[in-house]
Amino acid sequence: MRKEVVVAAAAVTVGAAAVGVAVFLKHWEQQRERRLRQAKRLLRKFANDCATPVAKLWNIADDLASKMESGLSSEESILGMLVSYVAPLPTGEEKGIYYGINLRGTNFLMIRGSLGGKNLPISELQREEVAIPSTAMDGDSTKELFDLIAVELAKFISVHSEIDGKAESRERKLGFTVSFPVEEDARSSGTAIKWRSLSVNDIVGKELTNDINRALEKHGIDLRVFALANDTTGDLAGAIYYSKENVAAITLGMGTDVGYVESAEQVPKWHGQSPNSGEMIINMQWGNFSSSHLPFTEFDASLDAESSNPGSRMFEKLISGMYLGEIVRRVLLKMAQETALFGEWVPPKLATPYLLRSPDMAAMHQDTSEDFELVDEKLKEIFEINYSTQMARELVAEVCDVVAERGARLVGAGIVGIVKKLGRIANKKSVVTIEGGLYEHYRVFRNYLHNSVWEVLGNDHSDNVIIENCHGGSGAGSIFLAASQTYNAGS
Ligand code: ADP
Ligand code: MG
Secondary structure, three states: OHHHHHHHHHHHHHHHHHHHHHHHHHHHHHHHHHHHHHHHHHHHHHHHHOOOOHHHHHHHHHHHHHHHHHHOOOOOOOOOOEEEEOOOOOOOOOEEEEEEEEEOOOEEEEEEEEEEOOOOOOEEEEEEEEEOOHHHHOOOOOHHHHHHHHHHHHHHHHHHHHHHHHHHHOOOEEEEEEOOOOOHHHHHOHHHHHHHOOOOOOHHHHHHHHHHHHHHHHOOOOOOEEEEEEHHHHHHHHHHHHOOOEEEEEEEOOOEEEEEEEEHHHOOOOOOOOOOOOEEEEEEOHHHOOOOOOOOOHHHHHHHHOOOOOOOOOOHHHHOHHHHHHHHHHHHHHHHHHHOOOOOOOOHHHHOOOOOOHHHHHHHHOOOOOOOHHHHHHHHHHHOOOOOOHHHHHHHHHHHHHHHHHHHHHHHHHHHHHHHHOOOOOOOOEEEEEEOHHHHHOHHHHHHHHHHHHHHHHHHHHHHEEEEEOOOOOOOHHHHHHHHHHHHOOO
16 A cells, blocks of 8 residues: 555656656747747848849949949049059960069069960969068068068079070069958058059059069069059959950959959040050959948948948948858857857857858858758857757858858849940940959859849840959969060060
8 A cells, every 4th residue: 555655656756757847848849949930030031131133233233333434533432443554455465474473461472474375374374472571561661572572583583594494584574463451450551551542643653663673673683563553453454365355353352353444535534645555444442332222231230330441341341251251150149149049158259250251151151961060060160169950050051141142143233333334235245354262262152143143134135244263363463464564565
């Protein structure tokens, strides 16, 4: 009897505990589902805010085209629209060995390559990167920097002079391009600011060219620089070398920039001598473009407000490699805070600005494994999120998708805007080349970009715009500038 009572009591206790556990589990399960629904709602709202239907892309393209137009007659344009090159453009006939320097924020690239005419790719390409000590970039004096370049270039040339051969060595030419750094500290240095506004009739540009040539002479190098140009201008010169249908070159890496060919008569603000070809290269800082049609979200607003340059470079903040990962991080942080996407505790590292870089974002985005192993790996590695549910990982990949798709489609709209400004949509073939890690290495981004241009132009016109990778890779534009200057100068 007694034993039975105990057994019965025990059974009741076990039963109660089981019920308790079941209730708890049910509650937990309900809470989990509620949070998941919340997270999905947040994602849907974000995706909606980021949406770029064709009509919107057209509005953006139209807006860019008209701001380009007005920028060509105004010195005040936010797009800059600087006349960056009026020397003869390459013809594709130039042949021989050329040298180039591509000056970047923290390093410079020395390049040597052989051009064999427009039907052959650059060959015998040699590159060497040299780090620039931070002291050389500080302040206003570029003397130390140019001395360093001259010394390194002398070494680089002597290593290759045997290959160049005697006959060639007398004809060595040098092009010089500058990449505008987007990193904060480099951007705010005196030197970088000077270079940012490089234009042909600019005294600063001429002074810098003279300084470089003095350094080359001092170090016994028989090469002279004709003019400084930004790297996008160089890329465009490279593109034109291969085909006259090349109308624009875009840099799309950490930052973004555009060079395009404009006919001189379209540039009321140009008072200099008209180039023989009737054409000039305009540098458009489209990173600065802004429009009421751009799909800004709360995350873009906070990114901008907390950036070092609030209110400026708004287009760049939507499309370039420096910012894409940061936008994703901001969305994930909100999901973690409001929907416990990664558990009760918000992972502290998720609150660190710019911790997620676009290559890692691309890796997560392009993870095709069944249970998102790569996403899991990256979350651990970058944010120390040691456990994530399958659902959470899937949402992470989707956030990356929304951000990349929006950015890529906006670039597409920008391309259409340029081609429209040039009046070439309906009746002419246009090739646009793109240089930069974001375009070259982020496959899904690239696909979205191409698709958006096709979609916007539709069946009738999409064949008229061709998008290509730039020739010879980053910095190689300097070689084409060297080639065009000298050949056309009749040497
Ligand atoms: P920049 O010359 O502007 O510094 P690059 O043209 O070398 O930049 O491209 C580097 C940038 O491209 C990186 O900052 C990054 O934003 C982006 N990038 C590079 N590789 C990848 C990748 N695999 N996926 C996505 N973005 C990438
Ligand atoms: Mg680059």
